[in-house]
Amino acid sequence: MSPPPRSMRRMLVSAAPVAVFLLLVPYLADAFGAPYQTILLCYGLVMAIAALGFNLLLGYTGLLSFGHSAYFGMGAYAVAFLVKYLHITSMEIFLVGGVVATAIVSLAFGFICVRYTRIFFSILALALSQVLWSLIYKFFWVTGGSDGLRVPTPTLLGGLATVSRDKVTFLAHGYYYYVLVIFFVCVALMWVIVNSPFGKALQAIRDNETRAEFIGVQVRKYRLVAFLVSGVFTGLAGALWVPLNGLVTPDTLHWTFSGEIVFLTVLGGFRTFTGPIIGAVVFNYLKTYAVGYTVYWQLLLGAVLVTLVLSMPSGIVGTASQLFAKLRRPA
Amino acid sequence: MILLGTKSLTKHFGNTHAVDHVDFTVTQGELLALIGSNGAGKTTLVNLISGLIRPDSGSIVFQEADVTAQSIHARIAVGIARSFQLVNLFDQLTAFDNVALSIFSRKGKSRQLFSLAERHEDVRDEATDVLRQFGLDAKAGMLAGGLAQGERKLLDIAVAYALRPKLLFLDEPTSGVSTREKAPIMDIITAVVRSGRITAVIIEHDMDVVFKYSDRIVVMHQGTILADGTPDAIRTNERVTTTLLGAPAPA
């Protein structure tokens, strides 16, 4: 068995300290008397999973989707329906349900969207997500309409893990570690996918669709698979998000939420692997603290997005690594 | 043995007969040059054979199988590959990855999501080998977008070659490079093609290159084949010289 490739070793080395830190967060937060910080980070990690999924399409396949809220929302509503109609409380079944429901929607929407590229793809993705939003909103007798549906604390691992009665403690400890493990798995899985032969083929499609066709890559099929994987990751994030939030409303399907996913990925840097993760976590903090300051959150988002695209298109991670490379080069 | 044959192949673009009832054949093992003035229909013919566009009428037979209705993907699977007139590479991937992609695809491994590309040593070794054959092994780690023009042209051909096709179409492999660079490029191409026993059709404008390297020349003009023969036969063919070069020089 040959040693793991250099790139994987490098990745593990730089990720290790971060992983250790993430494992310690609940203890650090408790020490400062702020378990809420753990919950906040938990939200960030969930959004990071969604962003990873989203960026498989944008950064690696060259498809900008303005409709990813559809998959996040589908994952979330699948959990809510399992609670409301089947009275299920198992987190594992929630996850399976969320993934299956999202996979179906991704396949259906993806089948239509991947026949097109660039502008058409982007707006089509937006439009389909708005259709889904309008259906969820209007069929209120099924979906709870604008009031949404409540989701109580789930049982983790079939009750094997001891769950405290206090919701905050549960979210800041048991649930946080549950999400963290899934986060690690998702990062590892996505990392393998983008570095796989399939991942290389996607990048080829991104760079030169015609040539990709001419080296035997069936572009439409590959895009559809990418769309499916992307949607499933995002749907999984949605399913993880609902217990944190306790409530799911049609807002999760609205285009404004899609816009936030786009924003945080661009913020982090969509041409890198870790950019979306950093962008999601940073954005989560930004939003939590900025929403308290201004009601014109969209204006801020839009202005920052325009500024980012004009002056810092590689995002946080991209710009940081460019600066780092410049500093390392001899003058 | 006839590797490829087209029968009455026709393609119109509006009122223009880009390719007009063309019967074009390629014999196995030869290096064929396809020449003609701009607009003669050479690239359109290659586009039709490689599957980029569909003909209005006529048929294409490859190794005794009719491929006229087959997709690009199917044609590559049976062994037809091509490079492009304007260099067409995956600019944000390394030269190595560009070639490796063809190999993964050929081996049916492109669909693997859950294995690391680096782990496939057979692909890695073959890609390195191909790059070496084309003189690009030193640039394996460079992004394709950052290579010099001559290197990009070679890489473009290497990517098509890595599909190990039976029939390789090269669309103006030496265009856009200085005269000095043309001979090395053509030397590499002919060496690789002959050693791999690949049949090659080259679209070219540079007559020196054409007459020096090709086994057979097909001359197209305004959508039809004007002449077809060995370099010597074509050189002395009056119709060809008149059409391509103007009136023959006074005796």
Add this chain to the structure above:
Amino acid sequence: MDIFVIHLLNALLYASVLFLIAGGLSLIYGVMRIVNLAHGNLYALGAYVTAWTVGQLIGVVPNAALIVLLPAGALAAGAAGAILEPTLLRPFYKRAEEYQLLVTFGLLLIIDDVLRLIWGAHPLSASVIWESFGSLTIFDSVYPTYNLLVIGVGFIAAAFLWAFIYRTKFGVILRATSQNMRMASALGVNVNRVYVQAFTIGCVMAGLAGAIIVPSQGAVLGMGVDALILAFVVVVIGGLGSLEGALVGALIAGIVREAGITLFPEIELAVLYLSAAVVLLARPAGLFGRP
């Protein structure tokens, strides 16, 4: 029979507004190859500016005369376009398409909130105009006269645009630039100027759509993105970049929607998208589109 006529008129009303929005979007794309995601918000801007202007002068002038203020919305949208194109869009023409989409999306977010900032969360109304025109009796039904006016404006706009694009010198320059920008530039056309002019015209069309519909529907937050999505249905059906396509697409969308909401109101949006999907599967470039 008269119910059928009423439905037809409703469909035409919807189609008129959609044609203006989608036509503007298509015109801009046809000339400049960009899709402005904030286009719907310029429609909203037109609606808000018109409603506000009307609101300022109620009681000062007879209600029916307020109609002359409608162009205010169109002009505001046009002015916005004329400022935005050279400053925020031009830097991106040479860059990857994702960036164009991202910057126009950012614009969408900005304009959406700017409207909220200026005019608040409550809808604005200009219904006094709509009311002042009363209604006509068509066969046995009563139909608002103002709606007929809107349909009329739609037809006139279509005719005017057609004449402008196909019968004027500027139209020739516009078409030349849209077909081959480099060639046009080589022939001495000031492409930058053509771009900003085309963009402004497209924005004026969107603003006009907002202006003429606001007496009937009011200006409400969120109307911009809803309009963008509907405009998209139209250009999918008709073909992006084609004005004939925008016209035909708008008519089809108007008819399909009217039929849809008569039968099952909840699926209004879905049925439009279903039609768009059908067209996409059969003719990917749209009925009149250039692939």
